Amino acid sequence: xxxxxxxxxxxxxxxxxxxGVDEAGRGPLAGPVVAAAVILDxxxxxxGLRDSKLLTELQRVRLAAEIRHKAKAFAVAFASHGEIDGxxxxxxxxxxxxxxxxxxxxxxxxxxxxxRQIPAFHDRARLYRAEPIIDGDNLVPEISAASILAKVCRDxxxxxxHRRYPQYGFDHNKGYxxxxxxxxxxxxxxxxIHRATFAPVREAGAEHAR
Numbered sequence: 001x002x003x004x005x006x007x008x009x010x011x012x013x014x015x016x017x018x019x020g021v022d023e024a025g026r027g028p029l030a031g032p033v034v035a036a037a038v039i040l041d042x043x044x045x046x047x048g049l050r051d052s053k054l055l056t057e058l059q060r061v062r063l064a065a066e067i068r069h070k071a072k073a074f075a076v077a078f079a080s081h082g083e084i085d086g087x088x089x090x091x092x093x094x095x096x097x098x099x100x101x102x103x104x105x106x107x108x109x110x111x112x113x114x115x116r117q118i119p120a121f122h123d124r125a126r127l128y129r130a131e132p133i134i135d136g137d138n139l140v141p142e143i144s145a146a147s148i149l150a151k152v153c154r155d156x157x158x159x160x161x162h163r164r165y166p167q168y169g170f171d172h173n174k175g176y177x178x179x180x181x182x183x184x185x186x187x188x189x190x191x192x193i194h195r196a197t198f199a200p201v202r203e204a205g206a207e208h209a210r
Contacts, residue, residue, distance in 0.1 A: 017107070018108060018142055019101060019110070020038050020112050020143035020146045021119075022036060022137055022146040023036075023096055023097060024052070024147065025175070026093055027177075028174060029176070029177050029185070029201050030081065030194045030201075031158050031161060031170070033084060033154075034151075035078065035150055036076045036146040037103070038145040039074070039104065039108055040071055044070035048063060049141045049145055053151075067145045067148060072106055073104045073105055076100060076103075076149060079093070081195050084195050098119035098122075108128070114135075114136035114146075115136070155174055158170045167188050169184065189204055189205060189207075
């Protein structure tokens with residue numbers, strides 16, 4: 001069976017303010033998960049938008065600057081490592097997405113979210129029309145832009161956190177479970193920004209508590 005792009009569940013006019021939402025940082029063992037929401041300006045096209053994972057760091061940084069300059073509206077938000085431990089990484093990712101959308105200074109007529117789930121929006125649920133788009137970071141330019149902003153913002157944050165916790169190599173591993181990071185966890189144990197509920201962190205913490 002040939003599977004095509006995820007169909008849109010909501011019709012919007014060509015001039016509607018559509019917001020794309022994506023996150024960065026679900027997989028790492030440390031640091032927050034960061035989400036971005038972007039409404040593009042159709043009068044100011046941006047070339048080269050696609051999933052941030054398919055771009056080089058230099059391309060992401062260049063595009064992030066262009067998105068911030070040309071977008072009709074954008075916002076970035078995060079959920080902390082403590083929130084991730086408290087409500088799990090999926091719910092924390094959705095919470096960060098919700099926070100980013102709510103911070104936009106332009107109200108979106110439709111929110112398109114990368115993946116299979118959408119934020120709850122809680123007491124604002126009736127205000128927002130939202131739909132999940134599988135592989136949206138490749139299919140929807142607004143989501144691609146959001147993925148780039150979220151990734152660039154999180155990478156910069158992890159480089160700043162590296163100055164406080166240099167032994168883990170956050171400046172280059174960004175908190176992901178690289179061999180170097182796992183060795184540092186074994187040697188030093190978890191630090192204050194590690195996600196305590198993630199198995200390698202939990203195991204390293206238990207070993208150092210003995």
